[in-house]
Amino acid sequence: MSALTETTMPETTLSADAVLFETLLRVGDSALILGHRVSEWCGHAPTLEEDIAQANVALDLIGQATLWLGLAAEVEGAGRDADALAFRRDAGGFRNLLLAEQPNRDFAVTVMRQFLFDAWHAELLAGLAASTDPRVAEIAAKARKEVAYHLDRSETLVIGLGDGTPESHARMQAALTRLWPFTGEPFRGDATDAAAAEAGIAPDPAALEPGWRARVEAVLAEATLTLPDTARFRSGGRSGVHGEALGLLLAEMQFLQRAYPDATW
Amino acid sequence: MYAQMVTSEGGKARDEMTPEECAFQDRIDRGERIEPKDWMPEGYRKTLIRQIGQHAHSEVVGQLPEGNWITRAPTLERKQILLAKVQDEAGHGLYLYSAAETLGVSRDELTEMLLAGKMKYSSIFNYPTLTWADIGAVGWLVDGAAIMNQVPLQRTSYGPYARAMVRICKEESFHQRQGYSIMMTMARGTADQKAMAQDALNRFWYPSLMMFGPSDKDSVHSAQSMAWKIKINTNDELRQKFVDQTVPQARFLGLEIPDPDLVWNEEKGGYDFSQPDWSEFYEVLKGNGPCNAERMEARIEAWEDGAWVREGLMAHAEKRAAAHAAE
Numbered sequence A: 001m002s003a004l005t006e007t008t009m010p011e012t013t014l015s016a017d018a019v020l021f022e023t024l025l026r027v028g029d030s031a032l033i034l035g036h037r038v039s040e041w042c043g044h045a046p047t048l049e050e051d052i053a054q055a056n057v058a059l060d061l062i063g064q065a066t067l068w069l070g071l072a073a074e075v076e077g078a079g080r081d082a083d084a085l086a087f088r089r090d091a092g093g094f095r096n097l098l099l100a101e102q103p104n105r106d107f108a109v110t111v112m113r114q115f116l117f118d119a120w121h122a123e124l125l126a127g128l129a130a131s132t133d134p135r136v137a138e139i140a141a142k143a144r145k146e147v148a149y150h151l152d153r154s155e156t157l158v159i160g161l162g163d164g165t166p167e168s169h170a171r172m173q174a175a176l177t178r179l180w181p182f183t184g185e186p187f188r189g190d191a192t193d194a195a196a197a198e199a200g201i202a203p204d205p206a207a208l209e210p211g212w213r214a215r216v217e218a219v220l221a222e223a224t225l226t227l228p229d230t231a232r233f234r235s236g237g238r239s240g241v242h243g244e245a246l247g248l249l250l251a252e253m254q255f256l257q258r259a260y261p262d263a264t265w
Numbered sequence B: 001m002y003a004q005m006v007t008s009e010g011g012k013a014r015d016e017m018t019p020e021e022c023a024f025q026d027r028i029d030r031g032e033r034i035e036p037k038d039w040m041p042e043g044y045r046k047t048l049i050r051q052i053g054q055h056a057h058s059e060v061v062g063q064l065p066e067g068n069w070i071t072r073a074p075t076l077e078r079k080q081i082l083l084a085k086v087q088d089e090a091g092h093g094l095y096l097y098s099a100a101e102t103l104g105v106s107r108d109e110l111t112e113m114l115l116a117g118k119m120k121y122s123s124i125f126n127y128p129t130l131t132w133a134d135i136g137a138v139g140w141l142v143d144g145a146a147i148m149n150q151v152p153l154q155r156t157s158y159g160p161y162a163r164a165m166v167r168i169c170k171e172e173s174f175h176q177r178q179g180y181s182i183m184m185t186m187a188r189g190t191a192d193q194k195a196m197a198q199d200a201l202n203r204f205w206y207p208s209l210m211m212f213g214p215s216d217k218d219s220v221h222s223a224q225s226m227a228w229k230i231k232i233n234t235n236d237e238l239r240q241k242f243v244d245q246t247v248p249q250a251r252f253l254g255l256e257i258p259d260p261d262l263v264w265n266e267e268k269g270g271y272d273f274s275q276p277d278w279s280e281f282y283e284v285l286k287g288n289g290p291c292n293a294e295r296m297e298a299r300i301e302a303w304e305d306g307a308w309v310r311e312g313l314m315a316h317a318e319k320r321a322a323a324h325a326a327e
Ligand SMILES: [Fe+2]
Pocket: B059, B088, B089, B092, B168, B172
């Protein structure tokens, strides 16, 4: 299937397996792409402790992506594996949230992106842990423990830096403003999501919003940061329409598999 | 090694030593561990700070050449293994800075000396990682050479340093194995992969031999460090051991060591081999290696760009403490 048809295939034709496959890509791709972004910090973080912590988060997310994409490949049954899905799809085939692909820029954007993501991720995984598909529930149960720790950490950093010095406060506020438009997408469902929720495979995206919102408001208040009043408008990632940054990320990530297609590593 | 050409202070003959210095040397000779609160000669303390600091800096800077390939690792599994490895190296840096702190120097002070060019890190990390096979070569050869040096240091006289080495050595053997596994896959792979593996060995062989430092059999600094048991073997001994261990591994991979004069010497029970170009080594130490500027630039940038983060978190902790005290 080409990336183009993956993007434009009418949702109404999706079979149960296709719904599951699509749902797994959405979860797995967000973990993979954010994990990649976080791994870019390796050796460049503000403290040695952060070098270690960032590597740890990246490692967890890429590990989760490996499980989600492995299951996706199994469900698809087309002879692909997790690596084929990660390294041989073009941008249009990726289903990650736009939030996950946003470039690191400074540490403030990195930390804020992580927090906004973790708060959603924790809600999502709680729902997936109750999935009617035991394979999904099993991966979610494992990932949930890791993400609880990610959220704990990103929350602490958002509060510490938001309510730190005037400079750290200003940077965190700017990061929040920059990322806020991308925070509506995780909760905007489509026909695939409706089918997945109907089958009890995954929670309805909209149902995750109140929990996310409560958490975000509480933490941002403690961080003395102001909620932007801009629209949470940007979306497209979950149906394969991404920003320019994703193509560059993939060019880097997929380089070896693309340049040496016959090699095993 | 990770600590190369450490200048040792002291070097007194026994009849020039004070009674305290004599008693200290006797403790070391009896194989006792020196702990932070124990009396120690100033020279011992200063030499150790230099050595442990250089070692810590090497772990931290050592993240960079391997970090260079994390985002391009060819499979999800290789990516995770490499991330875990580089994360370990940062952890090694932490253990070692903590060991140095017991000698009365803070991590920030050591970092500032590194960034000001007043302290060094291992020459090896000034070489670039140009292909994925280089990640294999670094794990196999560089971590392999580090293990040669660090295993004996588990018995070093200074307690906190020895204990840091015990923790570090446990992880280093995993590092070497993952490197060798990459080399194995590449050497048995396509023609392109095999060529990359040979090229990586060609470029990393002599820089790896340089890691042990120039011959120090006549060095007074090394003699003093050995008397204090903060250096256990001579550079030549370790280099010989490394070559003897590595040559059969290379042959098993079907790769050739880039040394036409490499030959087994039955009499000494080891290989005769060519020395690296020591003038290159001194140039790299002076800052003229292929990646010195980039490595330092990356560390300075991380430190300077991270200042607002460290200050922000500190300010927050102070606010918290003040609020807590007011309650
Ligand atoms: Fe290390």
